[in-house]
Amino acid sequence: MQAAILTVGDELLAGDTENTNATWLSQQLTERGVTVERVLTVPDELSVIAEATRSYSDSFDAVIVTGGLGRTPDDVTIDGVAAAFDRPLVENDLALADVERTLEAIAGNYPDLDVDAAEEALLPEGSRPLINHAGLSPGCVVENVYVFPGIPPEMKRMFEEVEAEFSGDADSRFVYTDEPEANLIERLDEVQKRFGVKVGCYPDREAGHNRLKLTADDETALSEAEAWLTENVTLAE
Structure with missing residues (x-):
């Protein structure tokens, strides 16, 4: 499965809010054997959201979109996804x-809360609703596009449902080596070509070693690549 992640929000592009959703979702998908092919952040602009959603839906098996799902002026994520289709x-x-039900449950704590329930419940026609167990605004699934809230606790709880x-x-x-990254180039090229795996080299300055990551969907090739690399680099102690 190949997936793309689309995070929506002017605050993310301005650096006002750290984009922890993209990192968390990438980790969750990777742990499940999904290959994350794209991560894109776009502004709160309906046409931009629609264009990116449409493009990614055509290109990948699944798309996760996170952004404001309420009905304030800057919450246009749902509108953009609807326009995409x-x-x-x-x-x-x-x-x-x-x-x-949620409004009734929180009425005592927020007596002055003025929410149009019908507006909050607007979703793209024919979509599958995703109940927001940690908040108010629902998400949805439209074809292969999953739409989650932008608020991290709500997003995480909704992801658990699907x-x-x-x-x-x-x-x-993973293979860990003390050798300098520049000295590993030929061997990393070799293991990639010989076994058909993806190779990444990630320096860890604090630990004082390089983390070599091998990725593939063929377990035999992956095991053989790991064994070959283990024998051909100086392993970190």
Whole structure:
């Protein structure tokens, strides 16, 4: 499975908010054997969201979009996804019922809260609603696009509801060496060509070694590559 992650928000592009969602989602998908092919951050502009969503939906098996799902002026993520598939926003009965339950449950703590439940329950026509168990605004699934809230705790909780739908065959092995990165180039080229694996070299300055990452969806090739590399580099102590 190949996936793309699309994070939405002017605050992310301005550096006002750290984009922890992209890192967390990449980790979760990779652990499940999914290959994350793209991570893109776009502004709160409907046309830009729609264009990126449409392009990634055509190119990859799954797309995860995170961004504001409320109905404030800058929350246009749902609108952008709907536009990507030329679908109108319609009131979803399941989403509406959950929004109303949530508003009733928190009414005592927020007596002055003014929320239009019907507006919150607007989703692209024909989409599958995703209930927001950690917040208010629902997410949804449109074809192969999963739309989650931008608030990290809400995003993580919603991902848990559908995590079983993300799986792949990619796996990784790690080899640690004290050798300088420049000295490893020929051997890294060799292991990549010989075994058909992806190779990454990541210096860890604090630990004083290089972390060599081998990735493939063929377990035999991966094991053989790991064994070959282990024998051909000086391993870190």
